[in-house]
Amino acid sequence: MAESEGTKSKNLKLIFAGVFCLIIIAISAGFYIYQSKNGKTDHNVLKGSVFSVINAMLTRFDYSNNTLYYNLNLNMSNSVYCDYINAGVSYQNTIFVHQNVDTSTMSSGLNLNFQGQHPVTLDKDQVTHFNKEHSSGVYHINVVLCLRFKQDNSNPMILTSHCDLQVPLQSSNGKNVFHATQCDTKSGADPNFCTN
Ligand SMILES: *[C@@H]1O[C@H](CO)[C@@H](O)[C@H](O)[C@H]1NC(C)=O
Numbered sequence: 647m648a649e650s651e652g653t654k655s656k657n658l659k660l661i662f663a664g665v666f667c668l669i670i671i672a673i674s675a676g677f678y679i680y681q682s683k684n685g686k687t688d689h690n691v692l693k694g695s696v697f698s699v700i701n702a703m704l705t706r707f708d709y710s711n712n713t714l715y716y717n718l719n720l721n722m723s724n725s726v727y728c729d730y731i732n733a734g735v736s737y738q739n740t741i742f743v744h745q746n747v748d749t750s751t752m753s754s755g756l757n758l759n760f761q762g763q764h765p766v767t768l769d770k771d772q773v774t775h776f777n778k779e780h781s782s783g784v785y786h787i788n789v790v791l792c793l794r795f796k797q798d799n800s801n802p803m804i805l806t807s808h809c810d811l812q813v814p815l816q817s818s819n820g821k822n823v824f825h826a827t828q829c830d831t832k833s834g835a836d837p838n839f840c841t842n
């Protein structure tokens with residue numbers, strides 16, 4: 647009788663200890679989830695126009711021998727800082743350059759320079775479009791920024807900023823001027839431009 651009473655109270659103690667542990671685990675888990683939610687920057691705050699192209703200088707944009715020759719300089723303003731930016735530039739849906747952007751100067755804006763050549767084969771319609779823009783002296787060029795924030799390494803926040811630009815080729819008469827253009831920022835990586 648005394649033995650079984652002892653066993654009973656031992657069992658009760660074990661049950662209490664088990665319940666106590668479960669409560670502690672539940673509280674810790676809840677606190678952890680709360681913390682990690684609050685530690686993250688709100689994605690919605692960063693959407694919209696957080697980048698603008700203040701000035702653009704296009705000193706070369708030629709298509710010949712199935713090659714695009716380009717020299718484009720952009721000055722941008724930003725209202726957000728991030729750890730990593732990869733920029734892609736496309737013309738008529740063909741990405742002709744991808745490069746990392748120096749983010750160390752972000753507190754005073756960004757300077758992007760794209761210069762080089764890339765093998766491109768434009769079809770008949772695209773050549774017609776190129777020739778039209780060539781005679782007007784203004785080219786429709788898309789610059790896309792893929793942004794990464796390193797605040798959470800296992801789940802880095804990614805945003806994509808699209809800058810839809812009408813860029814005049816720098817010429818001696820200078821009749822066309824570039825108009826400052828706001829970029830459109832969305833959450834997530836644009837699969838066409840942002841590789842990882
Ligand atoms: C951008 O800014 C730099 C430094 O102020 C300047 O040297 C460069 O010419 C500017 N580029 C454009 C396209 O305005």
Ligand SMILES: *[C@@H]1O[C@H](CO)[C@@H](O)[C@H](O)[C@H]1NC(C)=O
Nearest residue numbers: 710711712713714764765766
């Ligand atoms: C055209 O480009 C090809 C390689 O893409 C090169 O081998 C060839 O020499 C070039 N032709 C001219 C006229 O530049």
